[in-house]
Amino acid sequence: MIKINALIEVFPQLARGLGITVSVLIAAAIFSYIMAFAAGLCRLSKNVFIRKATSVYVEIFRGTSLIVQLFWLYYAIPMLFGIQLGSNWWTGVIAIGLNYGAYMSEVVRGSILSVAKGQTEAAIALNMSPFQRMRLVIFPQALRMMLPEFSNYTIQMLKATSLVSLIGMTDILYYGDIIRSANLSQAPIVYVLVLIFYFLLALPLIFLQRKAEEISKKGVASQ
Amino acid sequence: MLKPIVEYKDVHKSFGEVEVLKGINLDIYPGEKIAVIGPSGSGKTTIIRMLMTLEEPTSGDIYVDGKNLWKMEKNGEMVRANEKHLREIRSDIGMVFQHFNLFPHMTILENCMTAPIHVKKEDKEEVRERSIHMLERVGLGDKLNNYPSQLSGGQKQRVAMARALVMRPKIMLFDEVTSALDPELVGEVLEVIRDLAKHEDMAMVLVTHEMDFALDIADKVLFLDKGIIAEQGTAREVIEQSDNARLQEFLRRFRK
Ligand SMILES: Nc1ncnc2c1ncn2[C@@H]1O[C@H](COP(=O)(O)OP(=O)(O)OP(=O)(O)O)[C@@H](O)[C@H]1O
Ligand SMILES: [Mg+2]
Numbered sequence: 421m422i423k424i425n426a427l428i429e430v431f432p433q434l435a436r437g438l439g440i441t442v443s444v445l446i447a448a449a450i451f452s453y454i455m456a457f458a459a460g461l462c463r464l465s466k467n468v469f470i471r472k473a474t475s476v477y478v479e480i481f482r483g484t485s486l487i488v489q490l491f492w493l494y495y496a497i498p499m500l501f502g503i504q505l506g507s508n509w510w511t512g513v514i515a516i517g518l519n520y521g522a523y524m525s526e527v528v529r530g531s532i533l534s535v536a537k538g539q540t541e542a543a544i545a546l547n548m549s550p551f552q553r554m555r556l557v558i559f560p561q562a563l564r565m566m567l568p569e570f571s572n573y574t575i576q577m578l579k580a581t582s583l584v585s586l587i588g589m590t591d592i593l594y595y596g597d598i599i600r601s602a603n604l605s606q607a608p609i610v611y612v613l614v615l616i617f618y619f620l621l622a623l624p625l626i627f628l629q630r631k632a633e634e635i636s637k638k639g640v641a642s643q
Numbered sequence: 644m645l646k647p648i649v650e651y652k653d654v655h656k657s658f659g660e661v662e663v664l665k666g667i668n669l670d671i672y673p674g675e676k677i678a679v680i681g682p683s684g685s686g687k688t689t690i691i692r693m694l695m696t697l698e699e700p701t702s703g704d705i706y707v708d709g710k711n712l713w714k715m716e717k718n719g720e721m722v723r724a725n726e727k728h729l730r731e732i733r734s735d736i737g738m739v740f741q742h743f744n745l746f747p748h749m750t751i752l753e754n755c756m757t758a759p760i761h762v763k764k765e766d767k768e769e770v771r772e773r774s775i776h777m778l779e780r781v782g783l784g785d786k787l788n789n790y791p792s793q794l795s796g797g798q799k800q801r802v803a804m805a806r807a808l809v810m811r812p813k814i815m816l817f818d819e820v821t822s823a824l825d826p827e828l829v830g831e832v833l834e835v836i837r838d839l840a841k842h843e844d845m846a847m848v849l850v851t852h853e854m855d856f857a858l859d860i861a862d863k864v865l866f867l868d869k870g871i872i873a874e875q876g877t878a879r880e881v882i883e884q885s886d887n888a889r890l891q892e893f894l895r896r897f898r899k
Binding site for chain 2: 542549
């Protein structure tokens, strides 16, 4: 049975983890977007070396699991190379950002490639430079195509932030585990609340995704 | 003696193994209106795409205002043109496409204003006035802030023409600009072209299947067949005096 006083007891403790979850999400999201655009554009570069090097990054991070990458960055790399990536907060942000950046770079690349060829031709006929074609014509349309996928990945990233509890970050799930191990009878209410927390955090993102889908339906000429 | 603004000199073009243009020689004079007709696959589109720098000739030269379009001089040698060279010459040329290719994320006024502002670095207010004027001229003065998706095919094509015109090209290329349109929308687009042909002193090259229209407005008609210019002359010469059997058959099929 879920009792109301248990609820009052557990809620503020879980809420303490909220700050970590949200801050990791925001930082990891920003970092992953930057990685996505950088890697996505590099994979379209004329330079073979840049293209190959970027696809090594993308395939490694897509081909292995986030939790393994997290442990690598947190435990293995500092011991092997003596490189400290900073606090566990930073390690979590970097691991999630690199992982999702790799996935999202494919979205960036695919969107740019799927802008119709006629758009480039019209831009050439108007004598735009290659950079102007990208900036004024291709990229704005590609961005509209990316938005729904980007918000989708951001929702997944929110869920992935819970992994940072495994490297000792005190996020929502971490506090949930603490309370549960101290008092097993509270396990149901703890995990119900954890669910609700994550869902409430996801709600605005889901709303944003709807909006993104509407925007992207308009204003794109795709192949 | 008037000098041609465009000269094709023995231009060949192959796609892979297939040679689709087999030695094109052509002079276009300032202000001249040229209609290009011919069967499907004869290379009409390819001819004008090479002038728009969308397709590179396999061999031969194209000169615009006396300058070699696809080659430039470097250390006393002629080498393949770079982007900067192409951009310099391209500013004289404009093109209207079969499928309009309007920018869907911009209003139609923005479609017209973007290139003059960013490419030619012209004054924004002056460009706005000129664009509005041009859109009014093609009958779309009341749609300035609409997006392309809100327009009919005929309206889109008229925007595409206005967009090309505000760049003030010396040569305008039209690639079957009415063939993607519903039949009832063809007339409004042809009217705009007729107006341009009458009042603008730029050269115009029209690839078209609207045979009667083309013969009506063109100073010169080219009949393209299997990658060569099989016949050229005034409309009258080409239609009435040519004894080219394939041309006669083509005309029988396409004229009402
Ligand atoms: N990018 C390309 N790659 C390969 N083949 C091409 C390409 N563009 C054109 N071709 C071929 O070159 C030939 C000439 O094409 P082009 O488009 O110039 O003909 P067209 O006279 O404009 O025909 P239509 O009246 O059907 O538009 C055709 O056989 C076409 O299949
Ligand atoms: Mg064609």
